[in-house]
Amino acid sequence: MSTKHAEKIRVFSLGGVGEIGKNMYVVEIDDDIFVIDAGIMFPEGEMLGIDMVIPDISYLVERQERIKGIFLTHGHEEHIGAIAYVLRKINVPVYATKLTLALVEEKLKEHGVTVRAQLNEVHSDSVVTFEKVKMTFFRTIHSIPDSIGISIHTSQGAIVYTGDFKFDQTPYGINRVDLGKMAQIGDQGVLCLLSDSTNAEKPGYTGSDAIVAQEIADVVYDAPGRVIVACYASNITRIQQVLNAAKKHKRKVAIAGRSMHKVMDIALRLGYLQIPDKLVIPINDIHQYEDKELVILTTGGHGEPMGVLARMAKQAHKQVNIKEGDTVIIAASPMPGNELTVSRTIDALYRAGANVIYRQRNVHVSGHGSQEELKLMLNLMKPKYFIPVHGEYRMQKAHAKLAKAVGIAEDQTFLIDKGDVIEFRNGQARYGGKVPCGNILIDGLGIGDVGNIVLRDRRLLSQDGILIVVVTLSKEAKKIIAGPEIISRGFVYVRGSETLLDEATKIVTDIVNKCMQDYIIEWSSLKSNIREALNQYLFEKTKRKPMILPIIMEI
Amino acid sequence: MSTKHAEKIRVFSLGGVGEIGKNMYVVEIDDDIFVIDAGIMFPEGEMLGIDMVIPDISYLVERQERIKGIFLTHGHEEHIGAIAYVLRKINVPVYATKLTLALVEEKLKEHGVTVRAQLNEVHSDSVVTFEKVKMTFFRTIHSIPDSIGISIHTSQGAIVYTGDFKFDQTPYGINRVDLGKMAQIGDQGVLCLLSDSTNAEKPGYTGSDAIVAQEIADVVYDAPGRVIVACYASNITRIQQVLNAAKKHKRKVAIAGRSMHKVMDIALRLGYLQIPDKLVIPINDIHQYEDKELVILTTGGHGEPMGVLARMAKQAHKQVNIKEGDTVIIAASPMPGNELTVSRTIDALYRAGANVIYRQRNVHVSGHGSQEELKLMLNLMKPKYFIPVHGEYRMQKAHAKLAKAVGIAEDQTFLIDKGDVIEFRNGQARYGGKVPCGNILIDGLGIGDVGNIVLRDRRLLSQDGILIVVVTLSKEAKKIIAGPEIISRGFVYVRGSETLLDEATKIVTDIVNKCMQDYIIEWSSLKSNIREALNQYLFEKTKRKPMILPIIMEI
Structure with a gap:
């Protein structure tokens, strides 16, 4: 050096x-x-x-x-x-x-x-x-x-x-x-x-994991029925705490979620996780046990726990659906931007009859x-x-x-x-x-094939939907062969909006006819004329700005 | 009774x-x-x-x-x-x-x-x-x-x-x-x-507003430059506290935001707000004062404060743009689901050079x-x-x-x-x-003209965009007159996806041709055939599910 x-x-x-x-x-x-x-x-x-x-x-x-x-x-x-x-x-x-x-x-x-x-x-x-x-x-x-x-x-x-x-x-x-x-x-x-x-x-200071271990054990002890613990698959410390709490209070542990299985297998094989003998049972065997004998450890896709809880609450999970008497421990913090989903999920769990333990007790640090x-x-x-x-x-x-x-x-x-x-x-x-x-x-x-333009389009589409105008022209005969047809998605209900869409069709017909009287038909200027006219008309009538997509077919 | x-x-x-x-x-x-x-x-x-x-x-x-x-x-x-x-x-x-x-x-x-x-x-x-x-x-x-x-x-x-x-x-x-x-x-x-x-x-217990009053006054006293306070237009208690803090520390107050003006006018007129003489100056006069002589009270549309702060941070506000030395007080809690926007806005304010006071001090209860x-x-x-x-x-x-x-x-x-x-x-x-x-x-x-179906469409559109297939047919001649043309928005960049879209066009052509050989052409089954075939093909190639919208024009 x-x-x-x-x-x-x-x-x-x-x-x-x-x-x-x-x-x-x-x-x-x-x-x-x-x-x-x-x-x-x-x-x-x-x-x-x-x-x-x-x-x-x-x-x-x-x-x-x-x-x-x-x-x-x-x-x-x-x-x-x-x-x-x-x-x-x-x-x-x-x-x-x-x-x-x-x-x-x-x-x-x-x-x-x-x-x-x-x-x-x-x-x-x-x-x-x-x-x-x-x-x-x-x-x-x-x-x-x-x-x-x-x-x-x-x-x-x-x-x-x-x-x-x-x-x-x-x-x-x-x-x-x-x-x-x-x-x-x-x-x-x-x-x-x-x-x-x-x-x-x-x-x-951030709280100690030692406190969390005690708290999880206490919740497991108090729970009148099943305990369902949701955490990140990678949080091996938390998983070990749950296993120990189950062992201490004589419950079996079932694992739901492929990514948690995978991480636990690796951690076990390498010695980063200790699983007491006969503690873990297959998830399909949970019906052979009393509710009070069970802890279910779960996580979702990318090892993220909230999605799978939402499915369980909605009774849409293959093996575990939330019922009266369940205790759900959410041992994870919401990812930024995810707060609303978390809040919705907690609500759904309560509605399904569970007692939900999250921020109120130190089940996560x-x-x-x-x-x-x-x-x-x-x-x-x-x-x-x-x-x-x-x-x-x-x-x-x-x-x-x-x-x-x-x-x-x-x-x-x-x-x-x-x-x-x-x-x-x-x-x-x-x-x-x-x-x-x-x-x-x-x-x-x-x-990388989705970039700013694609995202911007998705954003626009998500706000006021899309309005598609199709018209087939004969350039030779200088006339409209078919259409204009107007189709919308995510904009308004078609039923009840007939007048609006009829009027829009009329606007497009006028523009196309006028354009075809001109000596040279410029597709791009025709399209932008349609777009502008519809934009103005629809905003005036609805205060909305759907994406407007004119498609000109030519025979 | x-x-x-x-x-x-x-x-x-x-x-x-x-x-x-x-x-x-x-x-x-x-x-x-x-x-x-x-x-x-x-x-x-x-x-x-x-x-x-x-x-x-x-x-x-x-x-x-x-x-x-x-x-x-x-x-x-x-x-x-x-x-x-x-x-x-x-x-x-x-x-x-x-x-x-x-x-x-x-x-x-x-x-x-x-x-x-x-x-x-x-x-x-x-x-x-x-x-x-x-x-x-x-x-x-x-x-x-x-x-x-x-x-x-x-x-x-x-x-x-x-x-x-x-x-x-x-x-x-x-x-x-x-x-x-x-x-x-x-x-x-x-x-x-x-x-x-x-x-x-x-x-x-929820904290007392008396503590907030003291805290706002302290922040105003300590601020090296302008103080910008953002709160809900309807929070008249908070507005009074800001006015009093400004008065105490010899600053002028300018009001930004139509809805805040309106609420303050009403509250003042009815005696729910006391505004000391000569305290409030027009927002356009702020340049006549030193930064240290100013408090700016602001709110946004619907009296909600985050949007207007975002504009100020991006230097896109008409009268007030955030600069080095500004102190921004956010005297509001984020609405549920709004946490990410709030977090982005705070970041943008910091980047623009402001010191931002929000949760760290009791400027809001x-x-x-x-x-x-x-x-x-x-x-x-x-x-x-x-x-x-x-x-x-x-x-x-x-x-x-x-x-x-x-x-x-x-x-x-x-x-x-x-x-x-x-x-x-x-x-x-x-x-x-x-x-x-x-x-x-x-x-x-x-x-009420937006309901579940329109919302569902917006949600679908926002996820993977839309793919529109237009084809003009002559039922009489049993052949394709124009198209199929495939246009997508919010799905992929067209550049770089030519093969994908060419192949999709071929799929549609085959389906349409095959369908026209049949005795009776059923538009709806033709459309659903196109939809299914493209769905499968695109998902296989991209793992995405854009909304697929076949449009059949007939001459």
Whole structure:
């Protein structure tokens, strides 16, 4: 490693700042590129019909021979969900801990990606050495085991990315927080810290998982009938707590949901989950037990729990339908933008006769540290420069305030947007321009074939529907052969709107006839005349603006 | 009044239970109908393109000669917003307090309703006597002045509707809570209480407006530049607090937003708002003042504050655009389902350079009482029967639990849905069937012309767009004259999807040709063949299901 500090370091995000999800951070040491995390984002309300969003990695694709590896901090979708898409485009080694790697392998299998990529297992004491840097790792506490932070040791100091973390002093499970190692990294000199901003707006400390364990056990003990626990498939800590509570109160556990089965199998095989003998029964056997002998653990598609609860409440689930006397524990926080769905689902569960336990009791805590924990991380790492990441802009901003409070000067904190490059030379940082970045929308099998125009059309269609005008013309005879026919969807009920549509048909006929008297018939101007005239007429009559689509057929 | 208890009382809700908004409750004493409140609901996420929702009042329209009056509890949209629509259909007397009545008059003017209805002012000590009952009122504390509860005195006891309330022991403004009167109503015997369930899930007490006043004053004092306060136009208490804070710290106040101007004018004229001399300046004069001399009070359409803040953050507002150094106070809670918009707006404000004060400090408190206050109301009223209203089902359910805790037997509490009738005879209640009820959707000028099918179409269109197939046929010549032409919107980008659309065109051509060889051409079966074939083909290739609309033109 050079000690002249001559190397140029560039740090930027391709996803994960100004948003929740699709985390992907890039550290460049001269020509060497190190990628951290490859997550997806669940679509936001305005992304109509979209299944998920991944980062635009064209910057990486164009420079793939320079990429030394992709380093994954933990196995949540927001951090590894895009890995199959990424590895299809760039064949580079992947580094991750045992559980994370197993989840990645499962994901590649699902996507039918024949793994050409080299998958490397690391653990918290691994050291991975490259030409210009060495990488070390440190254990963190998060809502999935085997989570790590990453430290890239350069001659200018370390670039540290915390991954997702909290400082649970009484965690549940095998992992203890490694304060010593973090302090040591800090003492050796951190050039720049990238830290998790999710809960930067929350004062105090995030609750401990130990409290949750007790609370879940209490709810299971009190429940008069079945207990149905819904959580994210990846929340192995929570799953272990539910298994233990069931065991303690002599109930059997049935698992509903393919993704939960899959994650539990992996975690069990690798030793991250302990399942007592004869505790778990097949879901189809639940009718052989009394309600008071049952706990049902469930999750839905993408391991997300609310959809499956909605089906159970509506009596539309294959094996488990909510009935009077059920107790439902929702051990998850709603994803941003999802609040209304959650609220509807809770209502439906109550209506179906369940008692629903969610916010009222501590059956769930966040996996992300609150303000006091974020300050502790800052004080352990003592970074020269600070980049708050992993969060909406206002969370990054709140995190920057915390940094100021612990003594990091304002001009040494960078509030970056996706693509903003921070450049380090001789231990000094400055803004280094922008790299291309963006959202790739995934809809069904399509990757990136839905973009702004398609989304804008969906938005327009969703507001006032569509009105289609078809007319067949003979250019030769200069007359209308068939039509105009007007068909609408999502605009008004046709019954009761006859006058409106008749009048619209008349308007179109007049325009077409007038147009055909002219010497040259210009299709595009004819279409725009129809569009304008109908737009004006319909808005005047209804104050609505359906999409108007004139189709001219010519024989 | 009869003392034989022979009268039959029926109580039901046409809106406001199982939902937040469009409150409308009906009390029938034999043939006499008393209507309480006539509110709107703001549309929920899945009601695409809808502007607002009002209750279906066909039950009332058919029985209008029996209606004795509409009684309004306070001036919020969720309680008076539908009054113009209702009075257009049923011409009956309206009873409300001074401020509420003024807001109703304004609303009728806006909607161009020439008031044939008789508008009667009442105050908290009024007694309105009808043939079979007398109505009295009691003052409540809510986020708008002149709020009342309503008590209908029957020979079986009183039917009491609380309206929206909290028990603020140190309220801000002229009104004090009238515990004495409530206790007196309770002592005289309440047959049935209908009480506000909004915050039935919240433990403890709702914060006092006195604390908010101090907090707003502190924020205004600390602000380095302009202070922009966004709140609901109808929150006159909050507006008064802002005016007072500005006055105290020697700032001028400018008002942005037509609906806020209107409400403030009314409140000022009627004495519900005190505006110190020379405090308010025209919004166009703000440039004549230093930033530190300014407070800007703002709200948006329907008096809802988030839209206007979004415009200010995007530099798209006519008079006020957010800049570095601005302090924005959001003195409102997001409406359910609106959380993502609020979160986006806060982010945009931060990006524009503002400091944003929302949940972190007590700049806003709810106008609805929490659990301890709801229990206090129950204990004051000591009702024989209880109907929790004004809230989602889970809030009603939580309210029922509180009632049980204060000693109301479970079988004396009714968890009703819209239309469910509770019948009282000789002081005994029982379920009395269902009356017709529902949602009327308002979209632009249309009232009720958007229903489930139109909404379903908008939802389908918003997911995967639409694919339109047009083909012109000669039935005589048994051949295709023009087309098939395939046009899509909101489905895929046409560029890059040529193969897909070419193949689809081929599929349609084959089906049409095959169909025309048959003896009789059945348009509807041809259409459904096209639809099915394309559905299958497109889903296989894209995993998407656009709406498919075949249009057959015939010459």
